Amino acid sequence: MQLTVTKDMEAFHRALLTSAKEGRRLALVPTMGALHAGHLSLVEHARTLADTVAMTIFVNPKQFGPNEDFAKYPRALENDIKMAEKAGVEIIYAPDAEDIYPEGYSTSVSAGPLSTQLCGKFRPGHFDGVATVVSKLLLRAMPHVAVFGEKDYQQLCIIRRVVEDLDIAVDIVGAPIIREADGLAMSSRNTYLSAGERGVAPRLYDTLVNTGREIIMGNVTTKAAIADAIKLLTALGFKVDYLELRDSDTLEPMDGFEPPARLLAAVWLGKTRLIDNIPLE
Amino acid sequence: MQLTVTKDMEAFHRALLTSAKEGRRLALVPTMGALHAGHLSLVEHARTLADTVAMTIFVNPKQFGPNEDFAKYPRALENDIKMAEKAGVEIIYAPDAEDIYPEGYSTSVSAGPLSTQLCGKFRPGHFDGVATVVSKLLLRAMPHVAVFGEKDYQQLCIIRRVVEDLDIAVDIVGAPIIREADGLAMSSRNTYLSAGERGVAPRLYDTLVNTGREIIMGNVTTKAAIADAIKLLTALGFKVDYLELRDSDTLEPMDGFEPPARLLAAVWLGKTRLIDNIPLE
Numbered sequence: 378m379q380l381t382v383t384k385d386m387e388a389f390h391r392a393l394l395t396s397a398k399e400g401r402r403l404a405l406v407p408t409m410g411a412l413h414a415g416h417l418s419l420v421e422h423a424r425t426l427a428d429t430v431a432m433t434i435f436v437n438p439k440q441f442g443p444n445e446d447f448a449k450y451p452r453a454l455e456n457d458i459k460m461a462e463k464a465g466v467e468i469i470y471a472p473d474a475e476d477i478y479p480e481g482y483s484t485s486v487s488a489g490p491l492s493t494q495l496c497g498k499f500r501p502g503h504f505d506g507v508a509t510v511v512s513k514l515l516l517r518a519m520p521h522v523a524v525f526g527e528k529d530y531q532q533l534c535i536i537r538r539v540v541e542d543l544d545i546a547v548d549i550v551g552a553p554i555i556r557e558a559d560g561l562a563m564s565s566r567n568t569y570l571s572a573g574e575r576g577v578a579p580r581l582y583d584t585l586v587n588t589g590r591e592i593i594m595g596n597v598t599t600k601a602a603i604a605d606a607i608k609l610l611t612a613l614g615f616k617v618d619y620l621e622l623r624d625s626d627t628l629e630p631m632d633g634f635e636p637p638a639r640l641l642a643a644v645w646l647g648k649t650r651l652i653d654n655i656p657l658e
Numbered sequence: 659m660q661l662t663v664t665k666d667m668e669a670f671h672r673a674l675l676t677s678a679k680e681g682r683r684l685a686l687v688p689t690m691g692a693l694h695a696g697h698l699s700l701v702e703h704a705r706t707l708a709d710t711v712a713m714t715i716f717v718n719p720k721q722f723g724p725n726e727d728f729a730k731y732p733r734a735l736e737n738d739i740k741m742a743e744k745a746g747v748e749i750i751y752a753p754d755a756e757d758i759y760p761e762g763y764s765t766s767v768s769a770g771p772l773s774t775q776l777c778g779k780f781r782p783g784h785f786d787g788v789a790t791v792v793s794k795l796l797l798r799a800m801p802h803v804a805v806f807g808e809k810d811y812q813q814l815c816i817i818r819r820v821v822e823d824l825d826i827a828v829d830i831v832g833a834p835i836i837r838e839a840d841g842l843a844m845s846s847r848n849t850y851l852s853a854g855e856r857g858v859a860p861r862l863y864d865t866l867v868n869t870g871r872e873i874i875m876g877n878v879t880t881k882a883a884i885a886d887a888i889k890l891l892t893a894l895g896f897k898v899d900y901l902e903l904r905d906s907d908t909l910e911p912m913d914g915f916e917p918p919a920r921l922l923a924a925v926w927l928g929k930t931r932l933i934d935n936i937p938l939e
Binding site: 481483488508517544546627 | 770794820
């Protein structure tokens with residue numbers, strides 16, 4: 378099958394229909410572009426689950442707050458297309474905002490309480506924007522399966538919740554975080570980091586791993602381990618939005634340690650907000 | 659095709675699949691049961707648009723406020739089944755609330771500003787409940803077309819908005835209000851009316867018609883015609899929540915008269931809330 382790259386919904390639908398008529402199973406990989414090895418691993422995973430992989434590239438204005446980085450978020454469509462094609466993507470849909478949110482658009486989807494905690498507490502409205510655009514992209518593409526990165530772990534939980542709650546007929550699959558050699562979770566936002574910040578950034582992952590180990594070993598309470606971690610991160614120059622242990626499925630707070638759990642953090646390094654998480658099982 | 663009546667989602671899906679495999683076009687008529695001739699007209703309309711008509715019967719708790727009539731809302735499943743079958747419905751899906759909103763359910767759909775005006779102003783959360791359950795039922799049944807009554811005109815506009823905004827692949831069709839011989843719009847809630855109230859109730863429709871005529875003739879301003887109507891209704895014993903002229907498509911307020919418009923009212927008669935509307939073209 379040849380590569381289709383389009384910002385036009387009808388051309389996107391024609392490509393999807395061609396694939397469907399050939400009886401091919403469709404996987405969707407929704408992205409905001411500025412692709413890196415993390416995204417490519419999602420494509421790779423998607424290829425094991427389906428015959429055709431479609432990717433959406435859309436920097437969704439509704440998931441950015443008024444003082445957030447929508448304007449400066451990296452855009453690199455030409456390079457994204459090359460990378461996606463090389464990774465085996467057959468259909469790339471990169472719509473304009475006016476096509477996703479035409480005049481008069483007013484509907485929003487909310488996952489409820491899941492959306493107002495952790496990152497949602499610091500980014501009001503963010504996850505409603507995510508839930509809305511993902512619902513819309515899934516309903517526009519109607520894939521058999523859609524693949525999301527565990528890097529955005531709360532987002533993944535919210536999308537699972539919305540898809541199950543609204544009876545959207547798609548399997549949601551999470552794929553593990555891809556890291557730089559020094560442990561820093563790959564992110565399009567890593568390009569914001571100065572050389573100095575880039576040197577410090579991997580300490581977030583180190584701290585998660587060490588804290589996770591302490592929690593599992595149980596020599597200190599979860600609360601104490603987390604307090605120590607926040608103290609350490611702050612001393613290293615991070616401003617910590619949160620570092621918390623949560624249930625892996627429900628994201629409910631966890632005082633003791635009952636696996637499967639997830640240790641999640643959001644921190645600032647200068648003007649860059651980084652998130653990361655690790656499973657504790 | 660034989661009649662399927664089920665509260666089980668899988669049995670519902672099997673019936674839908676049987677219909678789909680025969681290449682039959684599916685129409686859905688979502689209802690809260692307590693069927694009357696208004697509902698049957700929706701089925702009749704649906705039959706002109708599709709080969710198989712499925713009906714959902716579900717009194718949706720999420721669209722009732724804490725002080726509203728959820729508990730006393732009429733339920734008459736046995737009779738509903740007879741009426742629906744006679745009208746040509748082939749699949750009846752009457753789920754339990756626990757199946758629509760299982761434990762952990764938390765997602766909601768909102769049409770935004772459309773949902774907080776007119777009835778939405780007096781019934782906070784009502785239309786989010788409607789938008790949520792209708793999205794869910796449409797996505798669960800995936801019909802080609804769904805038919806809703808113009809009696810709930812704002813609801814119809816909101817459903818059109820949500821379906822268009824979220825890219826749900828279904829045609830939304832409105833069907834005209836069915837009235838008693840004396841003009842009262844049919845409603846399952848009319849059974850709440852005392853004999854005395856039932857005698858007065860048709861004056862709502864009379865007043866809408868007369869007010870509409872005055873607005874079209876243009877001898878008085880829209881504002882004056884509506885103020886007179888509210889005065890008259892109040893004198894007749896109605897408590898008027900609102901009586902307003904709105905754009906037929908966007909429901910935007912209208913000072914002058916620019917067709918197509920809709921004259922919409924919600925009133926109380928004792929403990930019963932009645933709504934009605936007429937087109938002004």
